[in-house]
Amino acid sequence: MIRHIVMWTIRETGTPRGKLEAMAELKSKLLALKEQIREIRNLEVHFNSISAPQDNFEVILESEFASWTDLETYRKHPAHVAVAEYVKNIRQSRAVIDYEC
Numbered sequence: 001m002i003r004h005i006v007m008w009t010i011r012e013t014g015t016p017r018g019k020l021e022a023m024a025e026l027k028s029k030l031l032a033l034k035e036q037i038r039e040i041r042n043l044e045v046h047f048n049s050i051s052a053p054q055d056n057f058e059v060i061l062e063s064e065f066a067s068w069t070d071l072e073t074y075r076k077h078p079a080h081v082a083v084a085e086y087v088k089n090i091r092q093s094r095a096v097i098d099y100e101c
Helices: 016-036 068-076 078-090
Strands: 002-010 040-047 059-065 091-100
Touching (some): 002 016, 016 078, 068 078, 078 091
Antiparallel strands (some): 002 059, 002 091
16 A cells, blocks of 8 residues: 655735635645545545644645555546645645555
């Protein structure tokens, strides 16, 4: 099994509510991928605790795939590409790790 983990910090929008709305929309878009891409075995999205230090990542995507080929199919899928474009517009930073377990 392949685990694909992505973490983001989200750009400030001028208001705390705007940032939270962007995070909620991101979560909704990511969760919708489960219904659109059959190669996804599991997908979860979580937000960091409000009490976490400010320099911590704020959103985490944890997903699982049966193989490296399935992960690559996911990366190239048009639904994923569309979400990735959305993320580019709201993220400040990003970290990714993929590993076999």
